[in-house]
Amino acid sequence: MSSKRSRKDANISEGGSSSKRIQLEEDNKVSEDSFLSALNIFILPAGIQKARLTVLKTQVIRYGGRVQDMFDSTQNFSHIIVEDNIDIPRMKRILKLDSALEFTVVKSSWLSLCLRNKKLENCENYQLHEEKKVNLNSPKKEDNVINPYNKSRENASDPVNSSDYESSDENEQNNEKDMTSTLHLKSPQTEKWICAQSSKSPKPNMNKHITDKLEEMVKTYESTNDRWRALGYQKAIQTLRRHPKEISSWEEAKSLPSIGARLADKIWEIAQSGELRKLKEFESSEELQILKMFTNVWGAGPHTAQLWYQQGLRTIADLQQKAHLNHQQKVGVRLYDDFLDRMPREEAAEIEEVVKKAAEGIQPGIIAQTCGSYRRGQSTCGDVDILITHPDGKSHKNVFHKLLANLKESGFLTDDLVSAEETGNQKKYMGVCKLPGQNRKHRRIDVIVVPYNEYGCALVYFTGSAHFNRSLRHLCKKQNMSLNEHALKQGVVRKGSEKIHEGTVVPTPTEESVFKVLKIPYRPPEERDH
Ligand code: DCP
Ligand code: CA
Numbered sequence: 001m002s003s004k005r006s007r008k009d010a011n012i013s014e015g016g017s018s019s020k021r022i023q024l025e026e027d028n029k030v031s032e033d034s035f036l037s038a039l040n041i042f043i044l045p046a047g048i049q050k051a052r053l054t055v056l057k058t059q060v061i062r063y064g065g066r067v068q069d070m071f072d073s074t075q076n077f078s079h080i081i082v083e084d085n086i087d088i089p090r091m092k093r094i095l096k097l098d099s100a101l102e103f104t105v106v107k108s109s110w111l112s113l114c115l116r117n118k119k120l121e122n123c124e125n126y127q128l129h130e131e132k133k134v135n136l137n138s139p140k141k142e143d144n145v146i147n148p149y150n151k152s153r154e155n156a157s158d159p160v161n162s163s164d165y166e167s168s169d170e171n172e173q174n175n176e177k178d179m180t181s182t183l184h185l186k187s188p189q190t191e192k193w194i195c196a197q198s199s200k201s202p203k204p205n206m207n208k209h210i211t212d213k214l215e216e217m218v219k220t221y222e223s224t225n226d227r228w229r230a231l232g233y234q235k236a237i238q239t240l241r242r243h244p245k246e247i248s249s250w251e252e253a254k255s256l257p258s259i260g261a262r263l264a265d266k267i268w269e270i271a272q273s274g275e276l277r278k279l280k281e282f283e284s285s286e287e288l289q290i291l292k293m294f295t296n297v298w299g300a301g302p303h304t305a306q307l308w309y310q311q312g313l314r315t316i317a318d319l320q321q322k323a324h325l326n327h328q329q330k331v332g333v334r335l336y337d338d339f340l341d342r343m344p345r346e347e348a349a350e351i352e353e354v355v356k357k358a359a360e361g362i363q364p365g366i367i368a369q370t371c372g373s374y375r376r377g378q379s380t381c382g383d384v385d386i387l388i389t390h391p392d393g394k395s396h397k398n399v400f401h402k403l404l405a406n407l408k409e410s411g412f413l414t415d416d417l418v419s420a421e422e423t424g425n426q427k428k429y430m431g432v433c434k435l436p437g438q439n440r441k442h443r444r445i446d447v448i449v450v451p452y453n454e455y456g457c458a459l460v461y462f463t464g465s466a467h468f469n470r471s472l473r474h475l476c477k478k479q480n481m482s483l484n485e486h487a488l489k490q491g492v493v494r495k496g497s498e499k500i501h502e503g504t505v506v507p508t509p510t511e512e513s514v515f516k517v518l519k520i521p522y523r524p525p526e527e528r529d530h
Helices: 050-062 088-095 108-117 169-183 208-223 227-242 250-254 261-273 277-284 286-295 302-310 316-322 327-334 336-340 345-362 395-409 452-463 466-478 511-517
Strands: 040-043 066-068 079-082 105-107 367-370 384-389 413-423 426-433 443-449 481-483 488-490 493-495 498-501 504-506
Touching (some): 079 108, 208 261, 286 302, 327 413, 345 443, 488 511
Parallel strands (some): 079 105
């Protein structure tokens, strides 16, 4: 599964280092109208009244801040906002966070205070802290250190990282159960897991005429921020893709996992008539079409789209002329058409070649490998994700800045979206490139530099697909392990969704070793295209 076009979740976490405070000047200007411009927040809806939530979100955006619609633990949030009575364990349970907290969590009354006083107030007295062993050596995280690389990647579309945020625990558990059901086929044995299976199904999708229409429904619900409907449809699509025969009755649809009566109605309607009235309705709604278009601007999510719509903006030209755009949105608007266009894989190969050559010129022996949909063998790619490392374990460190400087000087890199994002020992650049010559389009490019001892896990992660990765992570949980782009750990102890022991790193020098430790058969990249 490929994530939404060129825009993706923040793949690498953490923020706040001083080296990052070189963001484009534009982002740092704080006028009265944008006193919240340093905020990139996520508001946990649990316990907050819907109307108040809407007001908070709208006001934060109104004053230059960013509000992420979905929680993704890999994002660089400046703050997580919670209702005043929510404590950290409850927040972590709702968000299914099981590692130590890396975010500044603040009570919602702090946000109200800022909005009331029209200034960014100190949040110290409103901050929630996790109870943990005191480590006298660890520096205290400053409250108001804001990561200037808050990227407004509002369109995070990883449903498993999202949550219904319903306030009852029962709902939380149901959601977890529900989501897991799409990741394995209702069996604890590892061979039944999505990640243990080849995406090259022996049979083609017998219900493509149905899943194509349902995909359109997902896109619409994503653009209106209706994540749970989008997720419901996604699960049904997965089920239908695997169904060995064409659906021939309502009952047949209804009998399948993740398909309830209402979805069965829709599926049966398409099966019978080839059409879906609801989709037609959506397609004829000017508002929905415009929201969809606005959420396709890089750096804009459903809330920004809604705000623009409420401001009376209707076209991309309107955005260009009248909207208050941040730097990334300006690039997204200017290159709107180019970014929407998936490039042929041959072009991705040419882009890889340019980067590879430049990297080798800086550091002989360097490895530059394009991952993502390209490595999975897809014929078109939304962007190019290039992973860079060096087998000597240290020379990769010299490459990041020099490489980007070279590629900018040659005119290959035309725009920065995120100049440098660091997590642990990994560094990531997100930007725009253009191959030399006539009639070339601007293309989205990510360059990620990783140390060699993290290369195996980084390769697995950045090769994806995102759905495959989610399945891997769930399988890890079942085996008391954890996996991210840095490392595979075993002996992880979880209490509920909380990690009470981080576990120990298992050396995984290659992708094969990751599969081996997880006790699933190795799948080459083209079989991970789930
Ligand atoms: N990734 C992930 N979870 C996400 C987003 C990304 O695990 N929510 C990983 C898996 C993806 C890889 O990062 O394959 C690259 O992300 P892309 O968004 O570039 O996705 P693809 O390359 O798979 O698709 P596209 O062709 O649309 O770029
Ligand atoms: Ca990609």
